[in-house]
Amino acid sequence: MKKIFVLTGEPSGDKLASKVISDLKKINQKIEYLSVGGEHLKSLGIKSIYDLKEVTYLGFTNVILNLFKITKKIDETVKAIINFKPDILFTVDSPDFTLRVAEKVKKLNPKIKTVHYVAPQVWIWREGRVKKIKKFIDHILLLFSFEKKYFEKEKISCEFVGHPLLQNKERDKIDINQVIGKNKALISVFAGSRKSEINVLMPILLEFIILMNKKYSDMTFVFHSTKEYSQFIQSFLDKSNLKNCEIVSDDKIKAHILQKSIFAVAKSGTVSLEICNAKIPSIILYKMGFINFLIIKTLVKTKYANIINFTADKEIIPELLQSNCNAENIFKYVSSFMDDSTKIDEQLKKVKIILDKLKINGSSSELASLSLNKFLQ
Numbered sequence: 001m002k003k004i005f006v007l008t009g010e011p012s013g014d015k016l017a018s019k020v021i022s023d024l025k026k027i028n029q030k031i032e033y034l035s036v037g038g039e040h041l042k043s044l045g046i047k048s049i050y051d052l053k054e055v056t057y058l059g060f061t062n063v064i065l066n067l068f069k070i071t072k073k074i075d076e077t078v079k080a081i082i083n084f085k086p087d088i089l090f091t092v093d094s095p096d097f098t099l100r101v102a103e104k105v106k107k108l109n110p111k112i113k114t115v116h117y118v119a120p121q122v123w124i125w126r127e128g129r130v131k132k133i134k135k136f137i138d139h140i141l142l143l144f145s146f147e148k149k150y151f152e153k154e155k156i157s158c159e160f161v162g163h164p165l166l167q168n169k170e171r172d173k174i175d176i177n178q179v180i181g182k183n184k185a186l187i188s189v190f191a192g193s194r195k196s197e198i199n200v201l202m203p204i205l206l207e208f209i210i211l212m213n214k215k216y217s218d219m220t221f222v223f224h225s226t227k228e229y230s231q232f233i234q235s236f237l238d239k240s241n242l243k244n245c246e247i248v249s250d251d252k253i254k255a256h257i258l259q260k261s262i263f264a265v266a267k268s269g270t271v272s273l274e275i276c277n278a279k280i281p282s283i284i285l286y287k288m289g290f291i292n293f294l295i296i297k298t299l300v301k302t303k304y305a306n307i308i309n310f311t312a313d314k315e316i317i318p319e320l321l322q323s324n325c326n327a328e329n330i331f332k333y334v335s336s337f338m339d340d341s342t343k344i345d346e347q348l349k350k351v352k353i354i355l356d357k358l359k360i361n362g363s364s365s366e367l368a369s370l371s372l373n374k375f376l377q
Helices: 011-027 060-065 067-084 095-108 129-133 145-152 195-215 227-240 251-260 271-277 290-299 307-312 327-338 341-358 364-376
Strands: 002-008 031-036 088-092 113-117 139-142 158-160 185-190 219-224 245-248 261-267 282-286 319-321
Touching: 002 011, 002 067, 002 095, 002 364, 011 031, 011 088, 011 113, 011 364, 031 067, 067 095, 088 095, 088 364, 095 113, 113 364, 139 145, 139 364, 145 158, 185 251, 185 271, 195 219, 195 227, 195 261, 195 327, 219 251, 227 245, 245 251, 251 261, 261 271, 261 327, 271 282, 271 307, 271 341, 282 327, 307 341, 319 327, 327 341
Parallel strands: 002 031, 002 088, 088 113, 113 139, 139 158, 185 219, 185 261, 219 245, 261 282, 282 319
Antiparallel strands: none
16 A cells, blocks of 8 residues: 655645545545644545644744754654655644754655645745755745746746635535624634734734724624634733634635635735635734844845735735734724725736636645646656
8 A cells, every 4th residue: 555644734624635635535445654744634534743833933033042942853754754654754744843844854864755735935035945845855836837947947846736724615605694693794804823923913803903992883803713722812802801803714714704804814824825716805913033134134135025915016905013913003094995895806806817827727735636646757
């Protein structure tokens, strides 16, 4: 029986990996799996060698402070992979963790095929990584077509498979009135998928909601969370005494809530594509520690944090980053959209043009699964 080790480093990678493996199981049932994964891979019956949150660290300063723990975790992971003897090591996103593991595995056992999904964002920073990756990655599955030139230049085997979040899916009907009260305008809120992100953004978001409540009535703010951090978000809500906030962690319900929302306020990341694909107007936020920000600022070579803005080379979706990420600014931007429907129409129209450039015909996860299956032969 063939074997695949699935290596992720954070919840978003776990979700992406699960879509690919779910499709792979449909075309090849004779595969044994082991992973470093979260709730999504677990739902497919795939065991994780440890809890995913043990390797989910954010920012350079945290990495430095936890360097010994991370190095120990990398060595532990490499040992587990070598002992498992997979035909493929399938690494997904989180390059500072997953690619460091892949490099060590390849040195110890060159026979293990290494396939990486979600290329490091070399168009934003550290383009020099491409030369290094060439030494230990056999194949890269790309989410965006413009990435090919960076890897083909170094003659690295790569394949554009598209982004799973841009797939249009048939959804089961769900009565969200059981979750959210009737006749309420919904605003979806995404505070992040890591504890450190949530910790920074929640106080700001709650202040924003207080400002919104002073101006608007009959609005419900729905926080989209992983199951792991829903209680953590709830602890902030409990202290706030806000009565018009809810939390959802079930993926199907989250998708329906987003679809019914009039607006979304989201931490910068892949979720922005999901919001855009659902045709929901939005703004994005990001805030990190000052030292982290100074380091990132010297390395990043693009003006925009959002892939839609990057592709368009202009700000279509407002970005409130660092000192601009505060309750007053969020309120100002969101209320400007609420009070002027033409701004919403204009954003959605411009976003559609960009999404049409990024989408593929067919299923991204199916293409990725076919590529994995090919490497098993």
